Amino acid sequence: MRVKILFIFFLLNFTLVAYSSNTFYFAQLKYNGGNWDPNPDSWSEIYDFIVSTTNVHCAKERKEITLNNNEIFNYPFLVISGDSEFNKFSDKEIEILKRYFDGGGICFIDDASGIKDFGFDRAIKREFSRIFPNSNFERIKDNHAIFYAFYLIPQVVGTRVSVPYLEGIEYNNQMAVIYSHNDLFGIWAKDKLGNFLKDCSPYGEKQRFEGMKLTVNIFMYALTGTYKLDAIHSQYIQRKIEEMRMLEK
Numbered sequence: 001m002r003v004k005i006l007f008i009f010f011l012l013n014f015t016l017v018a019y020s021s022n023t024f025y026f027a028q029l030k031y032n033g034g035n036w037d038p039n040p041d042s043w044s045e046i047y048d049f050i051v052s053t054t055n056v057h058c059a060k061e062r063k064e065i066t067l068n069n070n071e072i073f074n075y076p077f078l079v080i081s082g083d084s085e086f087n088k089f090s091d092k093e094i095e096i097l098k099r100y101f102d103g104g105g106i107c108f109i110d111d112a113s114g115i116k117d118f119g120f121d122r123a124i125k126r127e128f129s130r131i132f133p134n135s136n137f138e139r140i141k142d143n144h145a146i147f148y149a150f151y152l153i154p155q156v157v158g159t160r161v162s163v164p165y166l167e168g169i170e171y172n173n174q175m176a177v178i179y180s181h182n183d184l185f186g187i188w189a190k191d192k193l194g195n196f197l198k199d200c201s202p203y204g205e206k207q208r209f210e211g212m213k214l215t216v217n218i219f220m221y222a223l224t225g226t227y228k229l230d231a232i233h234s235q236y237i238q239r240k241i242e243e244m245r246m247l248e249k
Helices: 002-020 042-053 091-102 119-131 204-224 231-248
Strands: 027-029 063-065 077-082 106-111 167-171 174-180
Touching: 042 204, 077 119, 077 204, 091 119, 106 119, 106 204, 174 204
Parallel strands: 027 063, 027 077, 077 106, 106 174
Antiparallel strands: 167 174
């Protein structure tokens, strides 16, 4: 009984932390081994774009989170990025991540290498099989709320198009883990003169803008869930989709 009461208290506390603040924090996991931060210059550009195109109030500074304490529970949205294999998480770290997702946390994973079944992807699949032993990464369907959270149906791209779809793990009636293999954050990085550091292949700047829209949608999904797929909005969404298809003809 005492365990149940403590668990309920944890869930309530997490929910209050997640929604009592009007500020969105970009929290990124700093893990051991590998390269946890392949695109260190991206967040400032993402920040500028989000505050100029949406009503979301973001904190300008990025939070670097480790699994050595309970700080992760202050941030309901977590980013994990990398381009190479990293060290195995300890049993304690896996337990912290399990509690994080039990409490409603959402995680976005960005593979900057773009190589499936190797390096970073192999390490991610290894660790998340420990967090969710009964679930695997599966393709996120095109009609999922992620693709309607702000922009309508952005393409799944990054600096490359290694995998033209998102993968995810559904848990607690939400897409708790969202996974891109296309170096999505790489599209944002600029040098000190304001020039983009990475080219987008094969579709150039059109591809970059699609990746920007997808980035915003992922953040908005973490904040709003399935709001855009509620019945009150379904007719409007369908009408806009039909208009977009007419323009493409």
